[in-house]
Amino acid sequence: MLRGLMMDAPLLVTSILRHAALYHADTEIVSRTVEGPIHRTTYGEAWVRVQKLAHALAGLGLKPGDRVGTLAWNGYRHLELYYGVGGSGMVCHTINPRLFPEQIAYIINHADDAVLFTDLTFVPLLEGIAPEIAGVKAIVVMTDAEHMPASSLPNLLCYETLLEGQPESFDWPELDENTACGLCYTSGTTGNPKGVMYSHRSAVLHGLASSLPDVFNLSSRDCVLPVVPMFHVNAWGVPYSAPLNGCKLVFPGAKLDGASLYELFESEGVTNTAGVPTVWLALLNWLDANRKKPTTLRKVAIGGSACPPVMIQRFRELGVEVLHAWGMTETSPLGLANTPKKKHDGQSADDSLALASKQGRPIFGVQFRVVDGAGNDVPRDGKAFGRMMVRGPWVCGGYYGLADSAAHASLPGWFETGDVVTMDADGYVQIVDRTKDVIKSGGEWISSIDLENIAVAHPAVQEAAAVARPDEKWGERPVLVVVLKPGQPLTAQELAAFYEGKVAKWCIPDDIRFVESLPHTATGKLLKTAIRDMVLHPQPAG
The missing domain is CATH 3.30.300.30 (ANL, C-terminal domain)
Structure with a gap:
């Protein structure tokens, strides 16, 4: 076999923020903080702070492969952890604080988190489960010394104090691109949550693919506000795809009500956003009640569950394009995105809405199959339905800590999503139902x-x-x-x-x-x- 003569440069998440810091240094990262005020920084400043964080992590005795848990909203410090932890060869384990306390304790223990980083909001939650997570060596509150809480938690540290005095440059390790950099547990409704371990390679490839014109269509001219939480499948990859393209980033913190989101949309010039239907329902109702209309927003990505056609229509009436998308924790998450093709120009309003209501077609990098009960492919006619299978470089091949987890699909080498779907000749998928809900x-x-x-x-x-x-x-x-x-x-x-x-x-x-x-x-x-x-x-x- 004749090998190519290209440089062997690993795909690492640190390369994303380094690129943003070098060529989009003055592009803003805006955060609504838990403490209250709006915080402003830039990619250039974030790169320096991430390197200081990497030194602080080493100072805590953390080693490559250690899991570092986060209980945090969307904000600039959480973004720093994504890169500082993963870039150091550790695993950034984002934990969903909306789970039941006993589930959170289970996840922390199952992941064997060495250190936890938490926003002020979740200090009481951790106090309540402290006896169950005795293996955690330290808890770092993501705030400054002025706002440090009085708490019964042992080994409580201050984020900003940890960063003070640290060197501003860090000798990043040359990691294998298949090294784990992120961990997210499913929010399944049955059984214990299962851990999906993302690699540097999967995160970078997913960030590139999700940026494509037929997906998020991101550029340095965009301002992106991820409503989907950073504790839920890496905020659909936006913390990687936005810096990769030099987008301005706006983080909403804990305030996800219609008034708060609209204020940030307008004051920061947000062009793109992403979130689940329940959030957009609340926003649309607030806009109607207050007779408001977004002036800069041009695209909203909707996923997590099926988007009702009436919601797509309501956004269209506001001049906002809806990108209906599909994914799951196990697919990093994006697998399908619904952008019409050239041949769909001139469709009637009803046909256009019917197409937009589908979950979308496969984005480059992932393969899909729709099979019947015997594992045979069903016709791609938009009518025959079957079970949806997927595979690709950012699709889960097994669950963390579960020895037999590779046997989760009825077809070897494919991940079974649990969805019953139809697919047409162009690849547009319509979810009929979850197999357990039909x-x-x-x-x-x-x-x-x-x-x-x-x-x-x-x-x-x-x-x-x-x-x-x-x-x-x-x-x-x-x-x-x-x-x-x-x-x-x-x-x-x-x-x-x-x-x-x-x-x-x-x-x-x-x-x-x-x-x-x-x-x-x-x-x-x-x-x-x-x-x-x-x-x-x-x-x-x-």
């Missing part, structure tokens, strides 16, 4: 996603979930659980009538229930296990 009635499959999308298109409905209940005759029947908008009356009969002509009659829910709120997972998805329990074991009124 409703099987009379031998036919009913998509809970379709039922939910129709429900939320009704002007009186704020949120809806469709789940199955056992039925003696049909096996299962759909139950629709609905949250109404404040002050909007609606009967079950009226909502059932809204389905007529939109789905087959046998798909229309014959059991519609109204509730004040619906439970969600730690990442904002509808918690179907709890909703099924609500349906099957209703609590008596009062």
